[in-house]
Amino acid sequence: MNKTRLEAFSDGVLAIIITIMVLEIKMPHDSSFAALSALLPTFFGYMLSFVFVGIYWVNHHHLVHVVNRVSAGIMWANLNLLFWLSLVPFATAWMGENHFAANTVAVYAVLLNVCGISYTILQRTIMSCHHLSNELLSAMKKQSKKGIVSLIGYTTALGFAFLQPIVSELLFVAVAILWLIPDKNIEQALKD
Amino acid sequence: MNKTRLEAFSDGVLAIIITIMVLEIKMPHDSSFAALSALLPTFFGYMLSFVFVGIYWVNHHHLVHVVNRVSAGIMWANLNLLFWLSLVPFATAWMGENHFAANTVAVYAVLLNVCGISYTILQRTIMSCHHLSNELLSAMKKQSKKGIVSLIGYTTALGFAFLQPIVSELLFVAVAILWLIPDKNIEQALKD
Amino acid sequence: MNKTRLEAFSDGVLAIIITIMVLEIKMPHDSSFAALSALLPTFFGYMLSFVFVGIYWVNHHHLVHVVNRVSAGIMWANLNLLFWLSLVPFATAWMGENHFAANTVAVYAVLLNVCGISYTILQRTIMSCHHLSNELLSAMKKQSKKGIVSLIGYTTALGFAFLQPIVSELLFVAVAILWLIPDKNIEQALKD
Amino acid sequence: MNKTRLEAFSDGVLAIIITIMVLEIKMPHDSSFAALSALLPTFFGYMLSFVFVGIYWVNHHHLVHVVNRVSAGIMWANLNLLFWLSLVPFATAWMGENHFAANTVAVYAVLLNVCGISYTILQRTIMSCHHLSNELLSAMKKQSKKGIVSLIGYTTALGFAFLQPIVSELLFVAVAILWLIPDKNIEQALKD
Numbered sequence: 001m002n003k004t005r006l007e008a009f010s011d012g013v014l015a016i017i018i019t020i021m022v023l024e025i026k027m028p029h030d031s032s033f034a035a036l037s038a039l040l041p042t043f044f045g046y047m048l049s050f051v052f053v054g055i056y057w058v059n060h061h062h063l064v065h066v067v068n069r070v071s072a073g074i075m076w077a078n079l080n081l082l083f084w085l086s087l088v089p090f091a092t093a094w095m096g097e098n099h100f101a102a103n104t105v106a107v108y109a110v111l112l113n114v115c116g117i118s119y120t121i122l123q124r125t126i127m128s129c130h131h132l133s134n135e136l137l138s139a140m141k142k143q144s145k146k147g148i149v150s151l152i153g154y155t156t157a158l159g160f161a162f163l164q165p166i167v168s169e170l171l172f173v174a175v176a177i178l179w180l181i182p183d184k185n186i187e188q189a190l191k192d
Numbered sequence: 193m194n195k196t197r198l199e200a201f202s203d204g205v206l207a208i209i210i211t212i213m214v215l216e217i218k219m220p221h222d223s224s225f226a227a228l229s230a231l232l233p234t235f236f237g238y239m240l241s242f243v244f245v246g247i248y249w250v251n252h253h254h255l256v257h258v259v260n261r262v263s264a265g266i267m268w269a270n271l272n273l274l275f276w277l278s279l280v281p282f283a284t285a286w287m288g289e290n291h292f293a294a295n296t297v298a299v300y301a302v303l304l305n306v307c308g309i310s311y312t313i314l315q316r317t318i319m320s321c322h323h324l325s326n327e328l329l330s331a332m333k334k335q336s337k338k339g340i341v342s343l344i345g346y347t348t349a350l351g352f353a354f355l356q357p358i359v360s361e362l363l364f365v366a367v368a369i370l371w372l373i374p375d376k377n378i379e380q381a382l383k384d
Numbered sequence: 385m386n387k388t389r390l391e392a393f394s395d396g397v398l399a400i401i402i403t404i405m406v407l408e409i410k411m412p413h414d415s416s417f418a419a420l421s422a423l424l425p426t427f428f429g430y431m432l433s434f435v436f437v438g439i440y441w442v443n444h445h446h447l448v449h450v451v452n453r454v455s456a457g458i459m460w461a462n463l464n465l466l467f468w469l470s471l472v473p474f475a476t477a478w479m480g481e482n483h484f485a486a487n488t489v490a491v492y493a494v495l496l497n498v499c500g501i502s503y504t505i506l507q508r509t510i511m512s513c514h515h516l517s518n519e520l521l522s523a524m525k526k527q528s529k530k531g532i533v534s535l536i537g538y539t540t541a542l543g544f545a546f547l548q549p550i551v552s553e554l555l556f557v558a559v560a561i562l563w564l565i566p567d568k569n570i571e572q573a574l575k576d
Numbered sequence: 577m578n579k580t581r582l583e584a585f586s587d588g589v590l591a592i593i594i595t596i597m598v599l600e601i602k603m604p605h606d607s608s609f610a611a612l613s614a615l616l617p618t619f620f621g622y623m624l625s626f627v628f629v630g631i632y633w634v635n636h637h638h639l640v641h642v643v644n645r646v647s648a649g650i651m652w653a654n655l656n657l658l659f660w661l662s663l664v665p666f667a668t669a670w671m672g673e674n675h676f677a678a679n680t681v682a683v684y685a686v687l688l689n690v691c692g693i694s695y696t697i698l699q700r701t702i703m704s705c706h707h708l709s710n711e712l713l714s715a716m717k718k719q720s721k722k723g724i725v726s727l728i729g730y731t732t733a734l735g736f737a738f739l740q741p742i743v744s745e746l747l748f749v750a751v752a753i754l755w756l757i758p759d760k761n762i763e764q765a766l767k768d
Contacts, residue, residue: 004199005199005203005253007580007581007584008199008200008203008584009203009206009207009249011581011584011585011588012203012204012206012207012208012396012588013207013210013211014585014588015207015585015588015589015591015592016207016208016211016212016588016592017211018589018658018662019589019592019593019596019662020211020212020214020215020592020596022596022662022663022665022666023215023596023599023665024219025666027600027666027669027670027673028670030674031670031674031677031678031679031680032679033679036670036679036683047659050655050659050662054652054655057585057655058648058651058652058655061581061651065578072250075250075253076246076250076372079242079246079249079250082210083239083242086210086211086214086242087214089214089215090214090217090219093219094219094220094223094228097219098222098223101223102223103223103224103225103228104223107228180652196391197391197395197445200391200392200395201395201398201399201441204395204396204398204399204400204588205399205402205403207399208399208400208403208404209403212403212404212406212407215407216411264442267442267445268438268442268564271434271438271441271442274402275431275434278402278403278406278434279406281406281407282406282409282411285411286411286412286415286420289411290414290415293415294415295415295416295417295420296415299420386641388583389583389587389637392583392584392587393587393590393591393633396587396588396590396591396592397591397594397595399591400591400592400595400596401595404595404596404598404599407599408603456634459634459637460630460634460756463626463630463633463634466594467623467626470594470595470598470626471598473598473599474598474601474603477603478603478604478607478612481603482606482607485607486607487607487608487609487612488607491612
């Protein structure tokens with residue numbers, strides 16, 4: 001079993017997810033800047049989701065790098081992750097079109113939580129059937145910590161969705177920034 | 193003739209099929225949970241079809257793995273399979289939007305049958321022009337049995353569509369579960 | 385300059401072209417078979433275009449196989465071909481939705497002509513900067529003859545569009561069948 | 577860290593961007609040529625954007641060719657470029673549908689500017705962490721000059737958008753032609 005097709009298929013699906021979101025930015029009725037600026041919430045949502053899917057792609061890239069034997073378990077854990085990520089364009093558009101209304105922000109927070117858990121399942125599945133070096137294991141554990149902080153962030157965002165949606169959005173941005181900071185440990189461990 | 197492009201093209205088409213289905217989940221009119229829950233049949237249909245296309249991807253991955261010479265026959269048998277799979281998003285959306293009405297479930301069952309037969313044609317085409325090991329042949333025969341059980345399942349589902357569509361849906365789920373159980377034989381045979 | 389990305393990008397674009405056509409099959413208003421059968425012209429158009437794009441993919445596969453040096457000329461001749469092919473979903477949907485009205489069939493015939501000419505340009509560009517074996521050259525010349533017959537077929541179809549569109553459709557089908565017959569020469573020449 | 581997935585993912589996203597633009601060419605209401613010709617501005621916009629995205633793909637191909645170590649910085653600079661390019665279909669469709677109205681041309685010019693700057697950022701990121709040969713460096717510097725001329729072209733087009741949008745369009749075409757002229761230097765330098 002080679003992993004080339006696992007990577008190719010995942011790259012294909014992630015590339016489509018990240019790109020079809022832009023189809024949800026509906027054309028304004030006229031050419032005025034007022035009509036264009038009405039799209040700002042949708043645009044902000046698109047940007048946020050683009051960054052989140054981008055983070056998953058970067059992490060997926062790192063994670064699958066250590067795989068050398070693709071089992072059925074890994075294939076299905078991967079498809080499970082892709083399934084939940086494929087719902088991101090829908091949740092993003094619903095949130096943007098309703099100007100970050102409470103319910104939509106809550107659903108978005110739940111979806112990010114489910115995606116995070118699915119990623120963890122994939123990570124565990126891969127770790128359980130590969131003998132990894134100690135450096136890589138400790139780098140992955142550090143990443144798992146980031147993952148737990150993210151889940152706490154999303155869950156807090158879920159709570160604030162019904163109180164102050166703006167706080168939820170700031171929490172989404174904060175989690176994204178947490179992941180944007182390059183992770184020297186994992187790069188170093190993979191290089192060794 | 194190398195098989196890299198056969199795999200790349202198939203992965204591309206399967207990735208698009210599995211992802212554009214989500215475009216059929218139409219945005220609710222407002223941000224209420226009632227509007228969202230009205231999408232549940234569509235969502236269930238999407239999930240079912242995602243799993244079916246995922247199963248085809250996993251099996252395709254295994255099947256093409258044994259190919260070492262891509263003939264025109266294999267290319268066209270493959271395009272035939274992709275053609276029928278490309279209709280899955282349409283059939284799924286039609287079924288979801290009409291809340292699993294008899295006709296739509298019947299068409300879905302017919303389509304799954306045609307996809308299954310197309311897969312069998314591809315399998316036969318590949319087997320007829322490759323000398324496969326005995327282990328692989330017996331693993332493939334076991335998979336063919338699963339295929340026949342699936343066709344019986346889909347055909348029974350077709351009959352129940354006009355009596356009790358819910359039975360048809362349960363049959364779809366049962367067939368999906370049949371394929372989700374990892375097939376140790378084929379993995380073992382491919383490894384040898 | 386390696387050709388991996390030329391192939392990957394072309395496969396990506398062709399995979400999307402062949403798949404997004406299905407998005408043009410608009411959902412029927414209800415679950416009746418009458419509503420479904422109203423989609424038959426659209427479905428027939430989709431099938432025809434799927435086969436045409438499939439033929440281009442198979443031929444492209446053969447053609448790029450002989451490339452070992454990707455020049456800017458080849459990249460642009462390839463993008464030119466992809467551009468015209470990308471209009472196939474539009475022309476197909478317009479033709480299907482208008483039940484093969486004269487104008488739409490004529491535009492479809494013109495587009496197939498332009499695609500054919502673009503393919504010839506790509507073929508010439510590749511042949512002009514590669515030293516090919518005599519077997520391959522004679523196989524390609526045989527394919528060029530098929531190409532000329534196709535252009536004559538499309539042009540005749542263009543004429544009949546305004547007299548008897550059904551004749552044009554039969555000509556499209558005839559050209560497709562011409563290409564579906566496996567080309568042993570090119571496979572043999574590439575193998576040597 | 578290998579660059580295969582960076583290329584595969586970028587090719588996927590660029591292939592989708594270049595192809596989904598065609599979905600914005602809305603079906604005419606009837607089969608008359610008058611209805612078809614009403615789509616000419618949209619079609620011209622599509623052609624222009626296809627060429628621009630094609631140029632980015634060709635240059636991206638050249639640029640990533642020199643990469644041998646993919647860092648987190650390169651991945652994010654690449655995602656940043658893909659983000660802005662993903663907005664091209666939206667800007668193109670808005671411009672085409674409003675028949676190149678002043679505002680839409682201005683937004684298109686701004687977007688091309690931002691894409692150009694993002695490309696420069698990716699180029700700088702790659703150059704800063706790779707030791708490149710002198711020939712390659714001088715070829716890249718020549719390309720940077722073309723980039724600066726393009727930015728001047730886009731900015732001038734932005735100014736003319738509110739005076740004479742036709743001048744802006746001619747400037748877009750001129751910049752495209754500038755890039756279509758094959759760059760022998762970079763091909764030569766990459767070959768050495």
